[in-house]
Amino acid sequence: MSSRTVDFTAPATDAQLEALVANLRERNFEVLVVQNAAAAATAVMERVPEGVSVHSGKSKTLEDIGVVRQLMENERYDYLRRRTLKMDRKTQGDEIRRLTATPEIMLGSVQAVTEAGQLVIASASGSQIGPYASTAKKLVLVIGSQKIVPDLETALARLNVHVFPYEDARLREQLGVGTKLTRILITERDFTPGRTTIILVREPVGV
Numbered sequence: 001m002s003s004r005t006v007d008f009t010a011p012a013t014d015a016q017l018e019a020l021v022a023n024l025r026e027r028n029f030e031v032l033v034v035q036n037a038a039a040a041a042t043a044v045m046e047r048v049p050e051g052v053s054v055h056s057g058k059s060k061t062l063e064d065i066g067v068v069r070q071l072m073e074n075e076r077y078d079y080l081r082r083r084t085l086k087m088d089r090k091t092q093g094d095e096i097r098r099l100t101a102t103p104e105i106m107l108g109s110v111q112a113v114t115e116a117g118q119l120v121i122a123s124a125s126g127s128q129i130g131p132y133a134s135t136a137k138k139l140v141l142v143i144g145s146q147k148i149v150p151d152l153e154t155a156l157a158r159l160n161v162h163v164f165p166y167e168d169a170r171l172r173e174q175l176g177v178g179t180k181l182t183r184i185l186i187t188e189r190d191f192t193p194g195r196t197t198i199i200l201v202r203e204p205v206g207v
Contacts, residue, residue, distance in 0.1 A: 006154060008162040011204050012145035016115065020148055021200070023117035027189035030197045037065040040142050040201045045070060047140050047197060048077060048105055055080040055103035057128030061142050061206030062107060100127065106136035109206055111163045112147050112155035119187040120155040122163070126183040133185060139196040144205035152186070159184070166207050 012020070017033060024031045034040050044067050048054050054077060062068050071079040080103055084096045108128060112120040119141070123129050132139060149155045159181070168178040190196045 056107040061109035106131040121185040146204040
């Protein structure tokens with residue numbers, strides 16, 4: 001399927017969501033389907049106990065649903081991003097790396113999910129790849145239904161022709177420097193049942 005024939009912003013159908021839920025569960029992922037961004041935020045926060053270390057990669061999805069703001073503004077949560085923003089990356093870089101490598105809970109999203117249930121995650125620095133793959137005790141991923149694609153080929157196309165240009169332009173506008181696509185993680189299934197919860201959002205959220 002050519003990427004030119006795919007609308008990477010359109011929400012999935014109910015039939016696509018139903019089939020994906022079954023495939024994800026067969027791959028040892030816990031799955032919850034919600035309607036919109038507000039419901040997704042509620043579902044995430046219900047899975048983040050106060051006082052437990054929680055981290056997130058840079059995620060427009062989490063920003064759009066308001067989770068980042070809630071965690072940043074409420075000190076009852078041990079949100080590692082709030083802590084690391086106060087640290088000096090030049091003199092405390094190793095401490096930051098160790099601190100964020102093994103959170104109790106890792107939050108994030110993906111760039112694409114195939115209809116078969118494969119997750120595709122891209123990163124520039126790679127800092128979130130370890131916690132996503134294995135080093136976080138629990139992983140919670142929020143995925144807008146527009147990220148569902150037929151197969152891995154289309155998932156990589158979505159990453160390259162839709163997500164990367166957006167992220168690169170956004171960073172150039174904000175920081176004056178673009179991003180790079182240096183690491184791609186493809187998760188076929190969860191090794192430990194129950195480690196990963198996927199919150200599928202019917203309405204598009206994120207990029």
